[in-house]
Amino acid sequence: MDRNPSPPSSEAEEEGDAVGNTVYSKHWLFSILTRLIEVISPEKTEPSVSPEGIQTELDEEMENDICKVWDMSMDEDVALFLQEFNAPDIFMGVFAKSKCPRLTEICVGILGNMACFQDICMSISKDENLGQVLLQRLCDSDSPTLLETSRLLLTCLSQPEVASVWVERIRENPSVYDCVCFIMSSSTNVELLVKVGEVVDKLFDLDEELMLNWIKNGTCRSVGPSVDDSPEELPDFKIVPCILEAAKQVRSDNPEGLDVYMHILQLLTTVDEGIQAIVQAPDGGKETWSLLYDLICHELCQPDDPPIIVQEQKTVLASILSVLSAMFASQSEQEYIKMRKSNIKLPFSCYFILDMPLIGSLIRILQYMEGCGKRSVDNSKDSEQQETGRADLNEEDFHLKILKDICCELLSNMLQELTKENTLEGLHQGHLNEQTCSCVFQNLLPLYFTSVESFLEVLREADQTLADNLEKRFPSLKVHA
Numbered sequence: 480m481d482r483n484p485s486p487p488s489s490e491a492e493e494e495g496d497a498v499g500n501t502v503y504s505k506h507w508l509f510s511i512l513t514r515l516i517e518v519i520s521p522e523k524t525e526p527s528v529s530p531e532g533i534q535t536e537l538d539e540e541m542e543n544d545i546c547k548v549w550d551m552s553m554d555e556d557v558a559l560f561l562q563e564f565n566a567p568d569i570f571m572g573v574f575a576k577s578k579c580p581r582l583t584e585i586c587v588g589i590l591g592n593m594a595c596f597q598d599i600c601m602s603i604s605k606d607e608n609l610g611q612v613l614l615q616r617l618c619d620s621d622s623p624t625l626l627e628t629s630r631l632l633l634t635c636l637s638q639p640e641v642a643s644v645w646v647e648r649i650r651e652n653p654s655v656y657d658c659v660c661f662i663m664s665s666s667t668n669v670e671l672l673v674k675v676g677e678v679v680d681k682l683f684d685l686d687e688e689l690m691l692n693w694i695k696n697g698t699c700r701s702v703g704p705s706v707d708d709s710p711e712e713l714p715d716f717k718i719v720p721c722i723l724e725a726a727k728q729v730r731s732d733n734p735e736g737l738d739v740y741m742h743i744l745q746l747l748t749t750v751d752e753g754i755q756a757i758v759q760a761p762d763g764g765k766e767t768w769s770l771l772y773d774l775i776c777h778e779l780c781q782p783d784d785p786p787i788i789v790q791e792q793k794t795v796l797a798s799i800l801s802v803l804s805a806m807f808a809s810q811s812e813q814e815y816i817k818m819r820k821s822n823i824k825l826p827f828s829c830y831f832i833l834d835m836p837l838i839g840s841l842i843r844i845l846q847y848m849e850g851c852g853k854r855s856v857d858n859s860k861d862s863e864q865q866e867t868g869r870a871d872l873n874e875e876d877f878h879l880k881i882l883k884d885i886c887c888e889l890l891s892n893m894l895q896e897l898t899k900e901n902t903l904e905g906l907h908q909g910h911l912n913e914q915t916c917s918c919v920f921q922n923l924l925p926l927y928f929t930s931v932e933s934f935l936e937v938l939r940e941a942d943q944t945l946a947d948n949l950e951k952r953f954p955s956l957k958v959h960a
Contacts, residue, residue, distance in 0.1 A: 498554075498556050498557050498560045499554075499555075499556025499557070499559070499560070500556060501551075501554055501556050501557060503551055503554075503556075503557060505560065508548065508551075508557070508560060508561070508564075509564065511544050511545060511547075511548055512561075512564060512566060512569055514541065514544070515545065515569055515573070516569060516572070518537075518541065518573075518577075518579075518582065519572050519573055519576045519577055520572075520576070535578045535579050536579060536581075537579055537581055537582055542581065542585075545582070545585050545586075546585060548561075548589060549585050549588050549589050549592065552589045552592040552593055553592045553595070555596050558592065558593040558595075558596050558599055559596070559599070561589070561593060562593065562599050562602065566589070566593075567590065567593075567602075567603060567606065567609055570586040570587075570589070570590055571608065571609055571612055573586045574586070574587075574612050574613075574615075574616065575612070580619075580621035580623070580624055581623075583616070583619070583621070583624050584621065584623040584624040584626075584627050587613070587616060587624060587627040587628050587631060588627040588630075590603065590613075590631055591627055591630045591631035591634055594631055594634045594635055594638075595634055597638060597640065600634070600635055600638050600640075600641055601638075601640055601641055603635070604635055604638075604641035604644045604645060605641070605644065607648075610644075610645070610648050611648070611652070613628060613631065613632070614648065614649065614652050614654070614655055615654070616628040617629075617654075617655055617658040617659065617662075618654060618658045622666070622668045622671050625662060625671055625675075626668070626670060626671045626674055629671065629674040629675050629677075629678050630674055632645065632678050633674065633677050633678050633681060636678065636681045636682065636685065637681065642685055643685075646682065646685055646686045646689060649682065649689065650686070650688070650689045650692065653696075656692075656693055656696050656716070657716060659675060659678070659679060659721075660716035660717075660718065660721040661716070662675050663675060663676070663679075663721040663722060663724060663725040664716065664720065664721040664724045664725070665724075666725075666728070667728060669728060669729050669732045669733050669736065672725045672728055672729050672736060673729055673733055673735065673736035673739060675725075676725060676729075676736060676739040676740050676743065677739055679722075679743055680739050680742055680743050680746070683743060683746045683747075684746060687749075687750065690746065690747070690750070690753070691750060691752055693718050694718055694747065694750070694752050694753055694756050695752065696716070696717075696718065717756070717760075718747075718756065719744075719747070719756050719757055719760060719767065720760070720766070722740055722743055722744060722747075723766055723767060723770055725740055726740035726741065726744075726770065727770065730774070730778075734795070737774075737795060738794055738795040738798070741771075741795050741798035741799050741802070742794070742795075742798045744757075744767070744798065744802045745797075745798040745801045745802055747802075748801060748802050748805035748806075754805050754806070754809050755809075757802070757805075757806060758806055758809045758810065764806055764810075767802070767806070768803070768806060771799050771802060771803055772803075772834070772837060774799055775796075775799055775800070775803070775837060775840045775841075776836045776837055776840050779792050779795065779796060779799075780792055780796060780840070780843060780844050780847060782843065784847075786846070786847040786850030786851060787847075787850070787851060788847065789844060789847040789848055789851055789879070789882070790851050790879070793878045793879055793881075793882045794878060796844065796882055796886075797878070797881050797882040797885050800841075800844075800882070800885045800886055800889055801885050803837075803889060804885060804888055804889040804892070807889060807892055807893065808892065811892070811896075835901060835904050835905040835908055835910050835911075836908070836910065837893075838890065838893055838894070838905065838910055838911075839905070839908070839909075839910030839911075839915070841886055841889060841890045841893075842890070842910070842915045842918055842919055844882070844886050845883070845886060845887070845890075845918055845919070845922050846915075846918050848879055848882065848883055848886075849918070851879060883922070887922055887923055887926070887927065888927075890919065890923065891923055891927035891930035891931075892930070894919070894923075894930050894931070894933065894934040895929075895930045895933050895934070897934060897937050898937065899937055899940045899941050901937075902934075902937050902938055902940075902941040902942075903941045906941060906942055906945075911938075912945070913945055913948055913949065916938070916945065916949055917949065917952060919931070919934075920949060920952075920953050920956075924953065924955065924956075925955070928955075931956065932956065935949065935950070935956060
């Protein structure tokens with residue numbers, strides 16, 4: 480059965496029965512709300528009613544009718560009518576008494592549609608009791624209900640007038656952290672993982688204090704006494720492993736979801752505590768680096784992709800490279816590179832940091848961006864007289880510039896640490912040649928002159944002829960030699 484059947488036309492022909500400017504009947508809607516109250520407050524026991532007297536399954540007619548209301552609630556006039564007749568209070572009763580997951584899902588979905596309208600969203604958000612009950616739905620064991628709850632929260636967090644109310648409410652409710660981490664670490668429902676990721680991404684973007692609290696969290700806490708369908712205690716969750724697990728689940732089926740989780744990781748690296756949570760994990764950041772390395776070297780922006788792919792993947796690439804850059808800088812600060820030069824045996828993390836395939840992938844991204852840049856210039860010349868589309872072009876250029884800046888910073892830092900052995904490996908594997916090195920110099924000069932100069936000195940030891948040819952192509956380097 481489709482979740483949202485087509486809504487009914489007005490059943491009544493009486494003048495004034497229509498809801499606002501719609502063809503929907505007030506009488507019909509009111510009758511559904513009345514039946515909904517009866518469902519959660521039955522006067523007699525029926526076959527579908529549990530021993531406690533609460534209905535556990537919806538009959539087909541009731542499900543069809545309440546789904547019609549769900550569909551209709553996308554109309555502002557209908558949403559206002561439901562608000563006027565205290566539908567949110569009725570739904571509160573459903574959440575408190577219902578043992579029927581499908582009914583709970585539908586009622587949360589209707590509230591989510593109603594919250595799309597600013598005045599109603601403000602009313603829902605300022606109702607403290609309703610707010611707490613909705614947050615408790617995140618502890619539900621029913622995936623469809625979790626999905627609708629996440630959509631509702633994201634809708635409210637996206638409205639500036641009430642976002643702070645929800646941020647504060649979530650910050651004061653420890654169970655939200657536990658339940659969100661539990662979903663990210665254990666769910667295989669990609670649609671749910673993406674929506675929960677969007678909620679976390681929005682929360683971290685809105686409030687750094689909340690993000691810091693979640694980074695520092697990890698102790699076992701009670702989920703809450705009023706939630707009967709969730710465990711009393713959840714494991715000792717850490718935010719980074721949960722994010723990584725969710726990212727692994729969505730990476731193949733949902734590129735947008737992968738983008739969301741990579742941006743969450745990027746937000747973590749905007750604070751020192753977030754970087755430390757990544758690199759000081761028990762595995763030294765190995766799992767994080769391995770996932771991001773695999774995405775860059777084996778999945779995104781590959782040699783058999785057309786250069787325009789960088790335009791499609793620019794935001795996720797920027798997030799991944801930003802995290803890799805932060806991890807690299809953090810490792811350098813901990814003197815891992817100094818240990819390597821002293822021939823001291825290093826942890827795993829230090830070996831994969833200077834991996835040549837990663838450097839080759841960074842160079843390929845720069846090469847593809849050069850191709851996109853030329854294409855953008857050509858398109859701009861072809862449409863000079865057309866104002867439409869210029870804003871989009873500027874936005875594309877802006878995001879590509881961000882990607883280029885992050886890519887160049889990471890590449891320059893890695894090149895500075897290359898040894899003769901690394902360079903010989905890169906030459907042998909084909910990651911380094913005159914074409915790729917020219918691309919590097921073209922993009923890194925003059926801002927990263929010191930890194931280029933350092934790399935050229937090492938390159939001269941590995942391949943004197945190539946170094947001489949590059950000096951001829953870039954005379955500024957020869958002057959400083």
